[in-house]
Amino acid sequence: MPDLSGKAAIVTGCASGIGAATLRRLREDGAKVLGTDIDEATGNKICQKTGASFAVQDVSDRAGWEEIVAKAVSTFGRLDILVNNAGIVSGASIGDVDDETWDRVIAVNLTGTMAGCRAAISAMKDNPGGAKGSIINISSTTAMAPLPTDVGYSASKGGVRVLSKSVATWCAQQGYAIRCNTVIPGATETGILNAAEEATPGLKAAVAATSPMNRLADPAETAAAIAFLASDECPFMTGAELLVDGGALSIHPGF
């Protein structure tokens, strides 16, 4: 298990799915964590249960990011880890997407991730002991094999991959030991997928079958990859991408 003791983290979208699993995992590995979510009731409950702090946050609110980072620094004295996890789907293709739907999914998934990186770096560069930290941005296999049915989601997750590399290389060029990496989950058993299953019964089984492992990921399996990137186990990994997709994108489509 990676040792995260003494480290301070922010995890967005902590009330459900991959975010909740990440909050639990980082706590188990010894980090102090500030979880954030728009869902105050559930987020607060999960944070209380795991001994984490909680703050209500809409990640698309750029000004609000300064407050969230300031809260982490005033509570913990430093910021070592940011997991930009909060995300939404939009369910609209290029044939029917309206401006409001497009703007919202880009604002949450891509602009929110950028604003989180920017605010976190401004704190991480002033960490006691020197500029150091680890940012983990959550993309999706739809960034590599996009959904024809969700143009905004796929495009936003593609943007997250390139954003992470730009952030990673800029930090390295500044001489900061601030790393930025991307985790790319495949189909994972969470709220997003359960909502999709209600709309399209049988979808979960169909998506599970795209992986040669013939199953969905447990959110804890994605959280394990996030905890590794958050730790000091991989100091030369920056701008990297970790696929957690059960091999779904590694197999020829004919097999």
Ligand SMILES: NC(=O)c1ccc[n+]([C@@H]2O[C@H](COP(=O)([O-])OP(=O)(O)OC[C@H]3O[C@@H](n4cnc5c(N)ncnc54)[C@H](O)[C@@H]3O)[C@@H](O)[C@H]2O)c1
């Ligand atoms: N589940 C999958 O199959 C899958 C696959 C690939 C990538 N992902 C990505 O993983 C991340 C987590 O998704 P999940 O599957 O755990 O979904 P989820 O719906 O279970 O959890 C998402 C959480 O984000 C919160 N949230 C939504 N909008 C927010 C906002 N504007 N500000 C703050 N919090 C907000 C929600 O309240 C919820 O608690 C997302 O970025 C998603 O795109 C999920």
